[in-house]
Amino acid sequence: MTLFVAGLLVFLGIHSVSIVAPRWRDAQARRMGENGWKGLYSLASIASFVAMLYGYGIARQIPVMVYMPSMVLRHLALLLMVPVFPLLIAAYLPGRIKRLSRNPMLLAVILWAVSHLLANGTLNDLLLFGGFLGWAVADLISVSRRAHVRPVPSAPASAVNDVIVVVVGLGLYAFVLLWAHARVIGVSPLG
Template structure:
């Protein structure tokens, strides 16, 4: 048992997310194959590489940094339902400057939708998943793995916001940031926002909770560890 497979998987994962954009490969592929084909293939490759990294972390040498405590197991059980609700509600968000945004979306500040609560729901979902699993996996390989995902999730929020500031004209920029938030519960107190958004968000939340139940049931079989705190 060596560190080489984990480090290789980690390098491929990081490289697959940074090199296509930095080297111009993504633009070449988009022109040649089109957005739908490129992002479909890229999404499948990303999922495969993610699975590889997770499996490789489980087979890396075990070096404990902090001991597991029984109370820690409650954290992912409380965080993951919210993470999957955010994922279900955030996919296809109608603002283009975030992860998982609707393709070709244009933002309407008069109807911001979930972006009024958070303009980065999928990044918050990723941060919740990574942070909760970081706590309960105190060995070096998993600390590196989940710490990387947590840093990426939190770090990409200002990156996307900076891109929005760069792309938008001054007046549109002010309207965009006035209508949206990094994270705020204030829209739930606004009657007009609730009337327009609570029903579709409730349906998506139900789908997210159903996905969480499936993930909870399959966790032991797929990952090899029961996530239940008892």
């Protein structure tokens, strides 16, 4: 559990620099160069992500149950996951969906975290999904208060992007739901 928690804290901490110290982040990027900063940021993110995943896998072997989710909550979780992949894709393919949601990636993380909290009741699940939920809500609030938000590289805005976002997003959700989640995570969301 220690490796999991350390990896989670470092990963979320790195991703919180713009929330708690945006000026410091910008100063480091100027000092190191944008590519130098992104390289260091990426290496630290990957290392902490690997530690978090490996530690989570170990923690899953000795689960500490906090609550037992009902079948109704598991079905609700499946429903809440429907817009997650389209929202993730909308962050990079601007159209009406991105404009209306304002920050589709953070909304996707919030829905992903809430749905997984509804469907899972172990301590490590609460730490993982609760941590991401808290981070995403804090970042959403932070982004709405920032005077300058760094742009996310994306395709040119187009009405066709909304169709692509929905079709590809729902296709990805079906792929994860019906095949990838069981193969990669080791648990089928469908029971």
